[in-house]
Amino acid sequence: MNWTNEPPAWQHDGSRITVTAGPKTDFWRKTHYGFIRDNGHFYGETVSGDFVAEVKVSGQYRELYDQAGLMVRLDETTWMKCGIEYVDGVQHVSAVVTRDFSDWSVVPLPHNPPSIWLRVTRHGDALEVHYSLDGSAYQMLRLAHLSLEPALAVGVMCAAPDGDGFAVTFEGYRVRQDQ
Numbered sequence: 001m002n003w004t005n006e007p008p009a010w011q012h013d014g015s016r017i018t019v020t021a022g023p024k025t026d027f028w029r030k031t032h033y034g035f036i037r038d039n040g041h042f043y044g045e046t047v048s049g050d051f052v053a054e055v056k057v058s059g060q061y062r063e064l065y066d067q068a069g070l071m072v073r074l075d076e077t078t079w080m081k082c083g084i085e086y087v088d089g090v091q092h093v094s095a096v097v098t099r100d101f102s103d104w105s106v107v108p109l110p111h112n113p114p115s116i117w118l119r120v121t122r123h124g125d126a127l128e129v130h131y132s133l134d135g136s137a138y139q140m141l142r143l144a145h146l147s148l149e150p151a152l153a154v155g156v157m158c159a160a161p162d163g164d165g166f167a168v169t170f171e172g173y174r175v176r177q178d179q
Contacts (some may be wrong), residue, residue, distance in 0.1 A: 044155025060087035063163025
């Protein structure tokens with residue numbers, strides 16, 4: 001795995017990845033806010049064909065838009081990120097799909113859970129995003145077109161757009177080919 005925008009502090013120890021997101025980092029393109037940011041932290045690997053990526057995410061979210069989760073990326077103009085995004089003191093399960101312009105889907109969680117489990121499945125040009133609050137029962141958040149390219153990068157991401165950074169732990173990250 002390799003970093004796009006290496007964070008100020010991180011460690012990959014067995015099945016645990018701990019990261020300190022740097023301040024004023026984000027992934028976003030154009031829509032609504034009118035700016036482009038591609039300085040968030042992405043620790044990924046290239047995967048060809050269909051796959052399933054999974055991870056458990058636990059973050060110390062404090063500031064508006066603190067975020068952490070999974071990312072699938074072709075380049076700076078074509079990517080998807082999903083996970084927790086902290087908005088007005090509430091954790092939201094979130095997905096952003098970017099094909100030159102970013103969109104944003106959020107669902108507020110009934111309480112701020114200590115962790116969330118994410119599963120992203122690629123079938124051809126489509127990505128399915130699922131989340132779980134217990135690691136067992138998953139709910140679909142999003143189905144979206146991303147890219148027809150055979151190989152995409154997949155991995156964990158985090159960013160602190162408005163804050164001074166925060167700590168996040170990714171556990172059990174894995175990618176498997178999906179037949």
